[in-house]
Amino acid sequence: MIPTRIPFHRHVLAAPLALALAACGGEESDMPANPGEPITAIEAPEGTSWTETVTVSDDGGHVLGNPDAPLKLIEYASHTCGACAAFATQGKPPLKRDYISTGVVSIEQREVFLNTFDVVLATMIQCGPPERVHALSDEVWGNLQQVMSGVQQNGEAIQAAGNLPIEQRFVRIAELAGFLEFFAARGLSADEARICLSDANAIETMVRELDALAQEDEVTGTPTFLLNGNRVDGTQWGAVEPALQNAGARPAE
Template sequence: MTAIRSPFLAALAFPLALALSACGSGAEETGSLEGEAIAEIPAPEGQEWSDVVTVTEADGYLLGNPDAPIKVMEYASLTCPACAAFAQNGADQLKEEYVDTGRVSYELRNQIHAPHDLMLAQLVRCGADETYHPLSDQVWKNLQSVLGPVFERQEQFQQALALPEDQRFVAAAEVAGFYDFFAARGISEDQARSCLADFDAMTAIAENSTRQSNELGVTGTPTFFVNGSKLDTVNTWQALEPVLQRAGAR
């Protein structure tokens, strides 16, 4: 689990702390969930539940049946190796074997740990709502290559972040090579530059991260909730799947 580092201040303060956060455990798990087996719930005609995306009031991106009886919520950082491991080793199974049954919904919320994390959180929002989850998965599945230029060009990256508000993230993304990465995945450079120039929108993402993390006691990533129960000791698919099955997704 990647530990939180004062998200809003860490996202905007200088100089930039570029080292990856350490992994560690959180608070104790609140308890397991138990439930009877739940029948599959058909998706709207012509759709799969994994095609349905709802943006929640908390700025989370909920995939699947919004009325699913089992609700999974993950707080994740786009720079978190443990989150990347979940995306690589569990997210596809969660979507294909559970979300598509209509029994389970999967809401993803960003926790912001650093400026490049905030930039990525904005860039995965640049397209249609339906592209948020696939773009996030692409970042995690290519995490080393995505973050490599940020660490290799620390001085230039910090210099970019010292520019005026409407320029800093636009310039920093060029240093980081983010434009080419997202252009290859359907977000044009002009579109990405426009998103990163919206300082108010990015501030809102960071402030949501801080407020929600404080309110819900989220101290690191990934942190999973199932039907409102926080599962801080669960941060892999191998640990999460049995919780879903006990809750009725079987």
């Protein structure tokens, strides 16, 4: 089911509830491709690649690709959302290979917080340098069942951790859920993660600001895609690719 609204930020900062992986999104669009006038590819600066270029937008999202791309795709996504994981594993590879690589398309990732675990995971993903955000997000989505297995196994202790002061709460949840070990194996040390997870002011600011963006764009489910400000009618690659082609994107030759 698509949630009828994105939870208010105070809800996701409260004690965690028992988790059922979010069955988000909806049916994939069957809209046929109707390619528009093609946009000429834009070369990356010498020695660089658009598929490895990450910048932070004015709204705090992480943009993969040419920051000045004429086609700007925004994805509102939750790290505990199964439909988001499906797009990351099935749609992100061809998106990067065929479209972002041309410099014509960029994708900006914006967090949606459906539960406390989204807050913990997003904090850890953003704890390192910006250029690692998309890669770490894809690691989480590509291994979602493994990532969340500790939550299922330690639900009672994690629920109790929700009563700790906020400076301790997210660190303890990450410890109990096994998130620290998962991220340590991917380059974020446990000590670095603990520092980020104990920064209550930074976490509250992140959640408040990104929740406000989702509310402003009337996001009611994840993933939600906007292309140059217009909502894409669908949640998976089969809907996103036709929208890109209709706007003038073409696969890399």
